[in-house]
Amino acid sequence: MPIDANADIEITGFAWVPDFARGYVRDLRPRWACEEAGIGYRQRLLDFETAKGEGYRQEQPFGQVPAYRDSEVQMFESGAMVLRIAERSEKLMPRDAAGRARILTWVTAALNSVEPFVFDLVNIDTFNKDAEWAKLRRPQVIDSLRGRLSSLSNWLGDKPYLEDDFSAADIIMATVMREVSDDALMAEFPNLIAYRERCLDRPAFKRALEAQLSSFSAEPAMA
Amino acid sequence: MPIDANADIEITGFAWVPDFARGYVRDLRPRWACEEAGIGYRQRLLDFETAKGEGYRQEQPFGQVPAYRDSEVQMFESGAMVLRIAERSEKLMPRDAAGRARILTWVTAALNSVEPFVFDLVNIDTFNKDAEWAKLRRPQVIDSLRGRLSSLSNWLGDKPYLEDDFSAADIIMATVMREVSDDALMAEFPNLIAYRERCLDRPAFKRALEAQLSSFSAEPAMA
Numbered sequence: 391m392p393i394d395a396n397a398d399i400e401i402t403g404f405a406w407v408p409d410f411a412r413g414y415v416r417d418l419r420p421r422w423a424c425e426e427a428g429i430g431y432r433q434r435l436l437d438f439e440t441a442k443g444e445g446y447r448q449e450q451p452f453g454q455v456p457a458y459r460d461s462e463v464q465m466f467e468s469g470a471m472v473l474r475i476a477e478r479s480e481k482l483m484p485r486d487a488a489g490r491a492r493i494l495t496w497v498t499a500a501l502n503s504v505e506p507f508v509f510d511l512v513n514i515d516t517f518n519k520d521a522e523w524a525k526l527r528r529p530q531v532i533d534s535l536r537g538r539l540s541s542l543s544n545w546l547g548d549k550p551y552l553e554d555d556f557s558a559a560d561i562i563m564a565t566v567m568r569e570v571s572d573d574a575l576m577a578e579f580p581n582l583i584a585y586r587e588r589c590l591d592r593p594a595f596k597r598a599l600e601a602q603l604s605s606f607s608a609e610p611a612m613a
Numbered sequence: 614m615p616i617d618a619n620a621d622i623e624i625t626g627f628a629w630v631p632d633f634a635r636g637y638v639r640d641l642r643p644r645w646a647c648e649e650a651g652i653g654y655r656q657r658l659l660d661f662e663t664a665k666g667e668g669y670r671q672e673q674p675f676g677q678v679p680a681y682r683d684s685e686v687q688m689f690e691s692g693a694m695v696l697r698i699a700e701r702s703e704k705l706m707p708r709d710a711a712g713r714a715r716i717l718t719w720v721t722a723a724l725n726s727v728e729p730f731v732f733d734l735v736n737i738d739t740f741n742k743d744a745e746w747a748k749l750r751r752p753q754v755i756d757s758l759r760g761r762l763s764s765l766s767n768w769l770g771d772k773p774y775l776e777d778d779f780s781a782a783d784i785i786m787a788t789v790m791r792e793v794s795d796d797a798l799m800a801e802f803p804n805l806i807a808y809r810e811r812c813l814d815r816p817a818f819k820r821a822l823e824a825q826l827s828s829f830s831a832e833p834a835m836a
Contacts, residue, residue, distance in 0.1 A: 451768035452726055452761065463714035467721035474714055491686035491697055498690040501721065503675055506729040523749035538675065545674035 392421075393601055394430035399475070402450070402457045403602065405435040406610040410516065414569070417456035418602050419468040420475060422561050425594035425601075427479035433601075437611045469501045469562055476558035483558050496552045496559030504542065505566045507535040515571040532575060539570075543579040550588060564589035615644075616824055617653035622698070625673070625680045626825065628658040629833040633739065637792070640679035641825050642691040643698060645784050648817035648824075650702035656824075660834045692724045692785055699781035706781050719775045719782030727765065728789045730758040738794040755798060762793075766802040773811060787812030 401424075403417040417433075424431045440446055442453045449457040450466040458464070458471040465471050473494065476482035483493045510531045518524040542563075546552070552559045567586040570576050576583055589595065624647075626640040640656075647654045663669055665676045672680040673689040681687070681694040688694050696717065699705035706716045733754045741747040765786075769775070775782045790809040793799050799806055812818065 447764070447767065452722075452764045454726075462710045464711070465714050465718045467718050467725065469725060470714070470718045470721040473717060487685045488687070491688050491693070494696060495688045495690050495693045498693040498721075498724065499675075501725040502690065502692060502728065503677075505725065506732060509729060510733075521749070523746040526744070526746035527750065541670070541675045544670065 391428065392424045392430045392597075393433060395432050397430035397432045399424065399429065399431040399460045400434055400458065401431050401471075402434045402436055402455045403605055404441070404455055405437050405605070406607050412606060413599055413603055415455060415602060416468040416565075418598055419561055419565055420456055420458060420471045421598035421601050422565075422595050423472045423475040423482060423558060425597045426481050426556075426561070426592070427475060428481075429475065429478060433605060435605060469497050472558045472561055473497060481556075482561075484555075489553070492553045493557050493559045496557075497562045500559065500562040500566050504538050504563070505569070507531075507538045508566055508569045508571075511535055512569055512571050532572065535570070535572075536575060536578070539575070539579050539582060543582050546581050546585055548581065550585070556589070556592070560589050564595075614651065615647045615653045615820075616656060618655050620653035620655045622647065622652065622654040622683045623657055623681065624654050624694075625657045625659055625678045626828055627664070627678055628660050628828070629830050635829060636822055636826055638678060638825060639691040639788075641821055642784055642788055643679055643681060643694045644821035644824050645788075645818050646695045646698040646705060646781060648820045649704050649779075649784070649815070650698060651704075652698065652701060656828060658828060692720050695781045695784055696720055704779075705784075707778075712776070715776045716780050716782045719780075720785050723782065723785040723789050727761050727786070728792070730754075730761045731789055731792045734758055735792055735794050755795065758793070759798060759801070762798070762802050762805060766805050769804050769808055771804065773808070779812070779815070783812050787818075 401417055401420050404415055407415055421431070436446065436455065441450070441455065446457070447453055449459075449464065452466075454466075456468055456471065457466045458474070460474075463474065465474060473483075476493065483490055514524040514528050514531060551557065552563060564586055567576075567582060568590065624640055624643050627638055630638055644654070659669065659678065664673070664678065669680070670676055672682075672687065675689075677689075679691055679694065680689045681697070683697075686697065688697060696706075699716065706713055737747040737751050737754060774780065775786060787809055790799075790805060791813065
């Protein structure tokens with residue numbers, strides 16, 4: 391447990407990715423949720439060619455990982471599947487309507503109100519570092535992201551987690567914070583750095599990360 | 614109905630926005646969901662100053678609209694509140710676990726796998742049209758968005774909606790499609806244009822749009 395070849399839950403991942411992506415592929419999120427909840431899952435590893443093929447696109451229309459299935463449902467989108475897994479465990483989401491609504495709200499906020507701004511910066515710093523447009527654009531991207539981080543920092547204050555207890559929302563938000571590619575910007579928000587560390591120090595996160603890292607083969611499969 | 618001063622549901626909106634934003638503010642989404650479900654809501658209109666203030670940020674940490682409350686829960690994020698409203702009506706989401714998981718999946722996909730790419734283009738075409746970086750960057754943004762639209766178009770095929778019946782997922786995806794600012798790009802995907810029209814032709818959408826448009830005052834409030 392949690393990786394268990396006979397588990398009800400199946401999560402797809404890649405059999406190989408380049409070094410810079412290792413530990414950041416999004417199957418990390420449902421792996422982490424399963425580790426927190428103590429729920430087993432089996433992994434199904436794909437090469438890129440299979441992921442882009444017509445067959446797999448019935449499971450994941452954008453040709454990405456992860457896709458998810460259990461005995462009841464078939465899904466894609468890491469945020470959605472973390473909410474699905476959270477329905478099985480109070481460790482990830484309260485049972486009452488008010489508490490559930492907060493977790494759904496914060497998962498959505500992480501995915502639509504914060505992560506797109508983080509991606510804008512990743513797109514510059516990781517994929518377009520030397521492009522002329524990126525140099526011209528970067529200051530505005532930093533300012534926009536700063537605004538979002540500032541709002542998040544104000545909300546968090548000295549609370550340990552987004553809501554009362556650690557939840558599915560922190561899995562998504564902490565993985566988003568982990569993608570911020572400018573350390574000086576993050577340093578403006580010490581409580582966000584502490585929050586990120588608090589989440590990533592959890593044994594369940596470390597097990598999920600190790601599970602992803604150890605799933606990669608040394609070399610890509612030959613076509 | 615659905616705007617009803619005594620309704621259980623409260624949705625916030627802006628009392629005034631510039632012309633280019635009218636009809637596109639995100640309270641449109643929960644308004645539409647309420648109209649489809651025939652569930653009443655009351656609106657609470659804010660000026661920008663109030664929305665950015667500390668008090669409102671307890672409801673909406675990013676200082677935006679909409680925020681939402683009903684007798685049980687308090688939320689923000691339009692995608693999350695549409696899912697909340699959908700729990701009250703089979704017109705927006707099936708009752709079975711398998712069907713619910715599909716709607717959650719597609720709402721998340723629209724918000725995290727499609728809308729960020731649409732925003733990239735809006736950011737160029739609406740807010741930075743004459744900037745040097747925008748001219749250099751635009752072809753790549755078009756290519757990335759084309760990839761997402763192509764995947765979505767392949768999934769949709771000749772289906773009328775993302776899943777069997779119209780649902781909360783189509784509310785989010787159709788409002789995302791409505792934001793695509795390049796008609797020539799959309800024209801590459803006739804089934805997406807037809808899908809968008811099919812959704813936006815619904816009487817409930819038209820009522821929601823009219824409700825938002827008629828909520829704006831002619832002039833911003835004086836500070």
